[in-house]
Amino acid sequence: MLVDLFSKKVFNLAYQFSGSYQEAQDLTQEIFVKLFGALPKYEFGKNFSAWLTTLAKNHLIDEYRRTKWEKKNRDDFDEHLLSAAAPNGDPEKRLLQTERQRILWAGLNQLPPDIRLAVLLKEIQGKSYEETAEITGVPEGTVKSRVNRGRLQLARILQKSRGAADDL
Amino acid sequence: MICDRIEELLPAYRDGGLEPEEHARVEAHLRSCRGCALLLAFLGETDAALASFPQVDPAPGLRGRLNAVAGRKPLFSTVFGLLRKPALQPVLAAASVVCAVVSLYLLNPGRHELEKEIVRTFHRGIGRVEKLYARTGSITDSIGSYAENLYVSLQSINPLERNKD
Structure with a gap:
């Protein structure tokens, strides 16, 4: 039941954060092991999704500190992400969007872990500022600041890559 | 700027x-x-x-592995659950007290002095018991001799024999 409801969500958060499909599978399994161990501590009435995402976030940050993923390369924006992209819409626009996403996917590695997580939760997973603050355990103002800094940094990366492409 | x-x-x-x-x-x-x-x-x-970032499907085997994790009951929680049973609480409390006393004894730096004192006290107690026993024997003898004396005295003051005189 829990696996059916939340495995894809947790896996995607792990994949977007780590950038490695294989690593994300291992991380998801570790997060679920922690989840089943921590279930007796869950207080009924609390937002379960936020509680689980907090648990996942803590594990991802711990693993990041332990292994320092930023030194590793992210997977290419390969068939996993391309096959999952929505197939509808204008093909030319879709191609442009895919190209932007390919650049941003690589650009996520340049964001510090706290900012990367805030951007993933707010901009990609679609959480509100309030939910993101609850998950990350920092005030809403700090979340806004992190998300805005992340967006700006990614926009600069996109601009730079476009400039480099135009120069060619 | x-x-x-x-x-x-x-x-x-x-x-x-x-x-x-x-x-x-x-x-x-x-x-x-x-x-x-x-x-x-x-x-x-x-x-x-x-x-509009795409959400990726995990590999098909992952869900099965996660379900296996869900079904697995860790040994630690099984043992912990057993120890938390209310019926075992008095036994665990008594065991804790025994452990505390034993550890206090074993970890006491003046343990040998304590052992000597215990042996000394034990022997002193045995000595007292022996003395008491010996004294009880002498009291019995004294009571016997008193009883004999009393008997003789009573015979000597028998009024029938005095009347004969």
């Missing part, structure tokens, strides 16, 4: 989260600065690309 300050405000400007005065200041700057206006456009593209 002005551009640096304005760039920092661009995400909030795009979200409509600035105070009216600040909003107007950014707008005025954007009309005259092509660099900042361009960055704002890229910010819009970034937001749109992030919002």
Whole structure:
């Protein structure tokens, strides 16, 4: 039941954060092991999704500190992400969007872990500022600041890559 | 310098989260600065690309592995659950007290002195018991001799025999 409801969500958060499909599978399994161990501590009435995402976030940050993923390369924006992209819409626009996403996917590695997580939760997973603050355990103002800094940094990366492409 | 300050405000400007005065200041700057206006456009593209970021399906085997994790009951929790049974609480409490006393005894630095004192006290107690036993024997003898004396005395004051005289 829990696996059916939340495995894809947790896996995607792990994949977007780590950038490695294989690593994300291992991380998801570790997060679920922690989840089943921590279930007796869950207080009924609390937002379960936020509680689980907090648990996942803590594990991802711990693993990041332990292994320092930023030194590793992210997977290419390969068939996993391309096959999952929505197939509808204008093909030319879709191609442009895919190209932007390919650049941003690589650009996520340049964001510090706290900012990367805030951007993933707010901009990609679609959480509100309030939910993101609850998950990350920092005030809403700090979340806004992190998300805005992340967006700006990614926009600069996109601009730079476009400039480099135009120069060619 | 002005551009640096304005760039920092661009995400909030795009979200409509600035105070009216600040909003107007950014707008005025954007009309005259092509660099900042361009960055704002890229910010819009970034937001749109992030919002439609694809969600990937995990490998088919992962769900099975996670379900296996869900079904596994860890040894630790099984043992812990057994120890938490209310019926075992008095036994565990008594065991704790015994353990505490034993550890206090074993870890006591003056343990040998304590042992000697215990042996000494034990022997002293045995000596006292022996003395008491011996004294009890002498009391019995004394009572026997008193009884004999009493008997003789009573015979000597027998009124029938005195009348004969």
